[in-house]
Amino acid sequence: MDLRGLTDEILLRLLKADDDKAFKEIYSRYWKPVFEAAYRRLASTEIAKELVQTIFLRIWEKRHTIQINHLQSYLQTAIKNRVINYIESTLVHKKYLQHVIDTTAGDCQGTESTVHFHELSQALEKAINRLPEKTRHVFRLSRFDHLTIREIATNLNISEKAVEYHITQSLKTLRLYLKDYLDIAL
Incomplete structure (x- = not known):
């Protein structure tokens, strides 16, 4: 037809x-x-x-x-x-990375800053990719797509508590994985 x-x-x-x-x-x-x-x-x-x-x-x-x-x-x-x-979401990501560069700019110059920025970006991506698939998806919807907990729950057909759990787990994991990078940056 x-x-x-x-x-x-x-x-x-x-x-x-x-x-x-x-x-x-x-x-x-x-x-x-x-x-x-x-x-x-x-x-x-x-x-x-x-x-x-x-x-x-x-x-x-x-x-x-x-x-x-x-x-x-x-x-x-x-x-x-x-x-x-x-x-x-792109602007937020860029502002965050720029903030990291700015806070380390006093000790670093030009190329060294760029290297730190690049390493941190790679570490952040690696850390996000290490999250379980569902947790990673919830984290990206929350932090990069700026969806509310309710919107994520509706989109994924899961409870709001489950969304909160995935966000909490992702933040704990990212904090742990990026600990060394954040210590260097601060």
């Missing part, structure tokens, strides 16, 4: 009924304009693709409960919000 002639409303109804062909039609119909909206704001093909994929993945995962009245508007708003969240 050719779904190209169907309206967005019909496609959304079919999507709620687990019709993967309806999802594929929505994806092929709207992927490019949503990608272009992200690309215009970020000027990065890879990041724009990643954000668009996240939106469509969320639509598929939440197809039974998501309430979409006007698909095109929903997608444009969703990508705008994802871009804003991405920029905010």
Whole structure:
């Protein structure tokens, strides 16, 4: 059956009924304009693709409960919000790393600062990657995507207590793993 002639409303109804062909039609119909909206704001093909994929993945995962009245508007708003969240998380990450550089700048000059910054960035990524998958995912949603505990619980279909537990565990593990780096920085 050719779904190209169907309206967005019909496609959304079919999507709620687990019709993967309806999802594929929505994806092929709207992927490019949503990608272009992200690309215009970020000027990065890879990041724009990643954000668009996240939106469509969320639509598929939440197809039974998501309430979409006007698909095109929903997608444009969703990508705008994802871009804003991405920029905010990037700025927070950069500010944190800049703070580390600034606090060590009195003792270090130029290249040495850059080396410390690079080592700390690598150590932070290694520490995050050592976390259990679920804990790592919760941590990234919390600290990089700036989602609230309630939003994370809703997105992952887990309790708020479970989210708090994962965040607490990740912070303990990161503190322990990064202890030597933080002692050097201070």
